[in-house]
Amino acid sequence: MTHRRPLPSPLRGTAFTSDERALHEVSRNRLKAADITTLSRGVYRSASETLPATELEAQDTAAIMRKIGAVLSHRSAARWHGIPLPAWLDGLDGLEVTVPHRRHTSVRAGLQVHRRPLPEAHTLIDQGVHVTTPERTWCDLASLLRPGQEGHLVAAGDYLVTPPWTPDGREEALSSIGDLQRALTASGRFKGVRLARAALPLIRVGADSVPETLLRLGLVDAGLPEPELQVLADPEDQWSPAADLGYRQWKIAMQHDGAHHRTPEQQERDARRDAWFQARGWMVIRVTAADIRDGYTRVIALVKGRARAMATGQAA
Incomplete structure (x- = not known):
């Protein structure tokens, strides 16, 4: 033997x-x-x-991945960084990676390989894993979306530039609008670059969820002014609660009710917050999943009605 x-x-x-x-x-x-x-x-x-x-x-x-010099990218990198994906992308199986060369490589089934230039500045090592930076990942996501779907790319950008909320306060944002612009410029020409260029000017700091981003975009698409984000009813009051979105000129506060709003404790906090706004003459609109499904038609109608009433002095 x-x-x-x-x-x-x-x-x-x-x-x-x-x-x-x-x-x-x-x-x-x-x-x-x-x-x-x-x-x-x-x-x-x-x-x-x-x-x-x-x-x-x-x-x-x-x-x-080590053998072919691959870096985790696209959908897989988005999941790594926590970037929200539309359901039809998030539901796809298999890892996506980028290889910064075009030579033929034999790879394992279930590994989707993208071959395009990848500057070293567009990658990082996190917990031993080579992954594209949040900014490059945002650019790569544009290549997976079609014209008319830029709202999802705006939502991904909003997520990156908005300091995330924690019980101990806001943490540092993963990126900035300037960093996204620099990554887009450095990425050159690629599938989805036009979509990325259209989405970038629409990114804002302050949206804490995808529905908040889509609501903001829906209001603007309906011909309304862009709403303010994280609106304080009284900026001079340190105890003033904030609305997700709102129009100070019309005293409209909009709150998006996500899953975390269903607990008794959160509902009690929401009720106190709404009462605080209402006591100061604000109209509070609670936005639900049903509003998302109908394209925010109800919310848009309420906002336009309030604006007309305020203009004619008929609002309470």
């Missing part, structure tokens, strides 16, 4: 590349042993009896 030399510990029970094999001085003949499986050209896996299938799959994909 032929003696089989044990693999170096960094290569045991995991996937590895031909470069990593050479680095650890493992011979090519050793790769022919029964305890090693070829996953792709230049990518191998040594036997493991302890890891679950999902972790093995992740290791295999990571090794293939």
